[in-house]
Amino acid sequence: MLSQQLAQQRAESQDPPPPLSDPTPAPRGSLIDAAIDQLLKDQPSEDDVNYISKSREKSDLIRLLHVHVECNDGDTLVIVDFPSGYLSCAREEWISKRFCVHSEKLLATGSKVFANLLSSKKQARFRKRLELAGEILLQKFIIDLTPSAEGDDLAAQLIGLSLPPGVTDWWTSKERLGISPYLVSGHDDHCPHHDEVPIDCVNKSAYIEQELGLRERLPTIDLVDIETIKSRTIDDYCPIRHRVNIVRLLLAIEGYDLVLNSASRVYTLTSIASILDCTRVIRDSVYTWLLAEPNTEFIDINAEVAFKIAWTLEIDSITRAAFRILVVEKALDTLAAQPPAEKNQYTIFGRPRVDLPDDLQTVIQYAAQKLADRVHQTLAKFRSDQFYEVFEISEYRKFVEAGDIIRTAISTGSSPSSVQSILKTDSKRDKLLDRLLDSFSTLYTKLQEYKDYIIQTATHAVAEYDQQSAYDRDRRCYVEHPRRIPTSIIASNFTDAQHLLTPWFWVYLASYPVDYLGPCYLVDFLTPYVDDFNDRLIKATPYLPHRGSSNKVATRFHLENFRIELHVAVTNLWTAWTSPDLEVSLTRTQHIVLSLSEDEFQYLPLWAGGLNDGSGGVFQSTVPDADLGPIGPGPAYRTGNTVATDTSSICQSDKTPSEASTATLTAGRSVNAVPSNMGPSTVHDGTSVSTSDSRISFTPAASTAGSTATLDRDDSDGYESDDSDEIDEDAWSQVEEPLT
Incomplete structure (x- = not known):
């Protein structure tokens, strides 16, 4: 203009x-x-591909400085008072703003804050105050959005609007990571040194810049080599930034263009929109900012901040993606032999951590414990003699059945050649069957030894050199050189359970059955024992049940079929753990496994595909499965020998939002709560393997649920229900016994 x-x-x-x-x-x-x-001269050429972005930034600044001219025809006067002495990028001093907006647009946001400010009681107070000051009011409504200068409101807003370090420093990603300056390089709203604010980093060492200047080797500059620049050092909290973004948010409600050119602006606007209860106004714009390639790396590098922003704005895909990172990082701490020394400041791979509100921390901690439980149970299954049964390998199943046939033949002493042979002693038959059983036992033991060998070898494997270099390069985005330890050295101190959350464990486990040059090649390991078993089986066949018998027939062990089936099974397992269907692209977190199951995702809200409906049910222990069966009638739900249900099963969860909530009885008993009237969640595409109770579901499904109506915040915060959780005996007697 x-x-x-x-x-x-x-x-x-x-x-x-x-x-x-x-x-x-x-x-x-x-x-x-x-x-x-x-x-x-400052205006770009219209041939410049960035022309629109540059024009938007200038229009945004001019509109904010002269908002009273832009917005002068609404029925609601907005007042935002500014402190004096602060300059903008246009070298103009920021002054208090009075402009007009439309009340119907404020109310259309669904904000309870705006509805309260426009209420008769609030309006009478505003109007009286201004009339006493001698002002003539022409508008129908008046709202004062000047931030509080004291009290609890100020303290809360200071906490909510204080920028984390990863946000204030994100401007360096323009040069380090190749992100567009129109997404990350914008100046702060209080900008007294406009001409001195650099776009690129000031590098301490030209040698580093020359050595790492190739675009394919991003980041090009190490964090430790960036000089501290006074004009780029902004305060965690700025009263001007606070107020300007209030005005910017009101303009967005009025339909004006919302320019997001820095992480600090995105973070501040999100916090202000949350305070004013109108997050829908900026949701799409922030979502677009986060998904603009390669700015998606903000999610990998600043996972806590991305999680908080997405949670506040109810952006399901970003919430789930950041949640994956935070849960796995927390689970790695849980699975460690000893708690990491600086676990509150840094992750095990060195990424700086940022404090989150208690409610978000609780969600992450519960999910991380569920994941840790699932990893422990998976490792226990790997080390048990059910390893091959878990994969449903038909060749192994036939081998186990052959063992049953051999033991039956020995115990009955029967031979298919004569019914009367049971009364005779056949030393040849006994000798052949005994040798066959010995050979079976030896092969069975060697199969278990092979399984133990490949699991143990996989837990001590390290990534290939090129992959290690890629992991270390990704970690350079957030780990300064003095603190940086190679990924391979960090992983060398992992427990066996921690290794299951690394991709190279699964890569090596899947490669062993086909790596004919490696020490874990199955054929080399088992061939002598398979040949011995098959030879003795042929010799003992006349003394085993034949095809006319009601029993099954003992068959030869086909090693190649077994190898192929095992390879397919572990390859599917590798894919399931290391190649989840991510909601958004995560390019800097490839050194950890990001597959979560429904048991971990259940702690997210309904709108993010979880089961957390605000009742707290997902954080409570659930009732033992009904198929375990009650062992007696009466008011108490009693079972026989059951497994603990407050720890995560490796199997996929069958919970629904209505089943997650439980009613607790006076004696510590609990039953599934009455199903709520909420609609069923919609499960989107995800990969899942359904197995029996004794088997593992190795594919962590990435299912999501459709958005549903959220609870009224005013009704939920501090709300005390008059209904007691206690259930008397008369009511309890009406509860049906579970089906057996």
């Missing part, structure tokens, strides 16, 4: 500039001519 006004004034001047074809320099003109020349 300002540029158009200046251009119009110049067009009306008496001394127009010479034509472009005239090589003669333009004569020295007035100050306004000089200002216009400078303004036009």
Whole structure:
């Protein structure tokens, strides 16, 4: 607008500039001519691909400085008082703002804050205060959005609006990570040193820049090599930033363009929108900012901040993606032999951590414990003799059945050649069957030894050199050189359980059955024992049940079929753990496994595909499965020998939102709560393997649930229900016994 006004004034001047074809320099003109020349020089060419972005930033600044001119026809007067002495990028001082908006647009946001401010009681107070000050009010409504200067409100807003270090430093990602300056390089709203604010980092060492200057080797500059720049050092909390973004949010409600050119602006606007209860206004814009490639790396590098922003704005995909990172990182701490020394400041791989509100921390901690339980149970199954049964390998199942046939033949002493042979002693038969059983036992033991060997070898494996370099390069985005330890050294101190949350464990486990040059090649390991078993089986076949018998027939062990089936099974397992269907692209977190199951995702809210409906049910221990069966009637739910249900099963959860809540009885008993009237959640595409209770579901499904109506915050916060959780005996007697 300002540029158009200046251009119009110049067009009306008496001394127009010479034509472009005239090589003669333009004569020295007035100050306004000089200002216009400078303004036009700053304007990008329309051929520039960034023309629109540059124009948006300038329009945004001019609109904020002169908002009273832009917005003057609404029925609601908005007041935002500013402290004095603060300059903008245009070198103009920020002054208090009074402008008009439309009350129907404020109410259309669904904000209870705006509804309260526009209520008769609040309006009478605002109007009386201004009338006492001698002001003449022409608008129908008045709202004062000036932040509190004292009290609890100020303290809460200072906490909510204080920028984490990863946000204030994100401007460096323009050069380090190749992110567009129109997403990350914007100046702070209080900008007294506009001309001195750099776009690129100031590097301490030219050698580092030359050595790592290749684009394919991003990040190009190490964090420790970036000089501290005064003009880029902004306060955690700034009263001008606070107020300007209140105005910016009101303009967005009015339908004006919302320019998000820095992480600090995104974070501040999110917090203000939450305070004013109108997060829907900025949700799409923030979502677009987070997903603009390669700015998605903000999620990997600042996972806590991304999680908080997405949770506040109810962006399901970003919430789930950041949640994956935070849960796995927390589970790695839980699975460690000893708690990491600086676990509150840094993750086990060195990523700086940021404090989250208690409610978000609780969600992450519960999910991380569930994941840790699942990892422990998976490892226990790997080490048990059920390893091959878990994968449902038919060749192994037939082998186990052959063992049963052999033992039956020995115990009955029967031979298919004669019914009367049971009364006779056949030393040849006994000798052949005994040798066959010995050979079976030896092969069975060797199969278990092979399984133990490949599991143990996989837990001590390290990533290939090129992959290690890629992991270390990704970690350079957030770990300074003095603190940086190679990924391979960090992993060398992992427990066996921690290794299950690394991709290289699964890569090696899947490769062993086909790596004919490696020490874990199955054929080399088992061939002598398989040949011995098959030879003795052929010799003992006349003394085993034949095809006419009601029993099954003992068959040869086909090693190649077994190898193929095992390879397919562990390959599927590798894919399930290391290649989840991510909601958004995560490119800097490839050194950890990000597959979560429904048991971990259940702690997320309903709108994010979880089961957390606000009742707290997902954080309570659930009732033992009904199929375990009650062992007696009466009011108490009693079972026989059961497994603990307050720890995560490796199997996929079958819980629904209505089943997650439980009613607790006076004696510590609990039953499934009455199903709520909420609609069923919609499960989206996810990969899942359904197994019996004795088997493992190794595929952590990435199912999501459809958004449903959220609880009324005013009704839930501090709400005490008059209904008691206690159930008397008469009521309890009406509860049906579970089906057996």
